[in-house]
């Protein structure tokens with residue numbers, strides 16, 4: 168953890184009016200300024216620091232934060248004073264305890280009251296006890312979590328269940344509350360594509376996946392591929408498969424292998440030892456993996472996965488093992504080079520209307536829509552179905568319900584369900 172610090176700013180030149188010469192104080196955590204407070208208020212907190220010791224640089228001092236009201240103990244804090252070249256003075260706290268944060272929270276309440284023009288500050292504005300202060304913080308906390316939930320729903324379609332709510336609560340509790348609330352307010356004005364949102368959605372979603380997940384469903388899909396290949400032969404000799412919400416890519420690589428092997432069986436591709444897969448002239452295979460998270464896409468593109476018990480390879484069928492030779496790092500395996508040209512990965516938020524794939528033969532969207540509201544699920548499912556060629560297939564997760572029937576028919580095979588777009 169970086170060292171918490173308090174840095175104050177502006178020289179204390181005598182002769183200026185009181186407000187102007189009073190330094191402002193910022194609560195810092197590493198490089199991030201969490202709050203700037205008028206010195207006149209923090210002076211209430213730090214009036215045990217005699218002004219004459221300020222100019223001495225890097226000297227350890229003991230600050231006593233005096234109780235502002237009943238119910239708060241006084242707190243001793245070890246700090247160092249540091250002066251910057253421009254004459255500003257900084258205080259670095261050795262520890263930032265809960266009690267110290269309470270003092271700053273109080274300072275902020277006072278500061279906000281002052282900003283509302285209440286002069287002089289009335290003690291009636293102060294919470295009577297620490298319990299009241301906690302209750303106020305609690306209100307802001309719930310409100311902040313609630314706002315983040317609504318925004319996460321708006322920008323990424325996330326339906327906020329208990330697990331997402333718990334994650335948001337942990338995020339909100341990880342930094343001073345007022346600062347987090349302000350950050351949430353700023354976030355609310357940013358588009359979903361902004362890196363801040365992308366990072367947050369990343370933390371809120373689950374990226375669990377592995378090769379050949381749900382083998383029964385994938386095998387049922389593979390059994391229907393000859394029809395798709397025949398259809399492509401009568402069209403443009405192009406086979407397109409899309410893993411929407413591909414996470415770290417295992418699903419897309421699995422689709423590619425199933426498609427390549429089906430193309431070999433159909434006589435439109437060949438597989439030679441030492442040369443791998445080659446498509447026959449005029450044929451194309453385009454497997455697309457998309458995800459809202461750029462972090463997982465980087466892993467997907469690398470196509471190198473750790474081995475181990477709960478790894479990408481946990482359900483790898485023995486006949487597929489040869490497509491994943493050992494990687495350069497110990498205890499890793501990588502996707503064989505000849506398979507890579509058929510697969511590409513790109514960022515796409517399923518909430519966005521403009522899809523990156525059109526005229527797909529197979530769309531797989533599994534274990535993604537579980538996060539979405541019903542309304543969004545319907546919209547996304549409709550959008551995906553629209554991008555499927557007539558007769559093409561849609562695979563949803565085993566717990567996903569089909570909410571946009573109409574254009575697809577249900578196919579039940581070997582105890583598993585997939586959907587086919589009506590001709």
Ligand SMILES: C[S@@+](CC[C@H](N)C(=O)[O-])C[C@H]1O[C@@H](n2cnc3c(N)ncnc32)[C@H](O)[C@@H]1O
Pocket residue numbers: 323324372373374375376377380411412413414415418457458459460463515516517518532533534535538
């Ligand atoms: C549990 S993984 C599923 C991976 C794979 N489909 C599977 O079933 O093994 C869910 C993925 O959905 C992605 N996701 C969540 N919300 C998304 C959205 N709005 N748009 C696109 N992807 C999203 C997450 O980033 C995560 O990688």
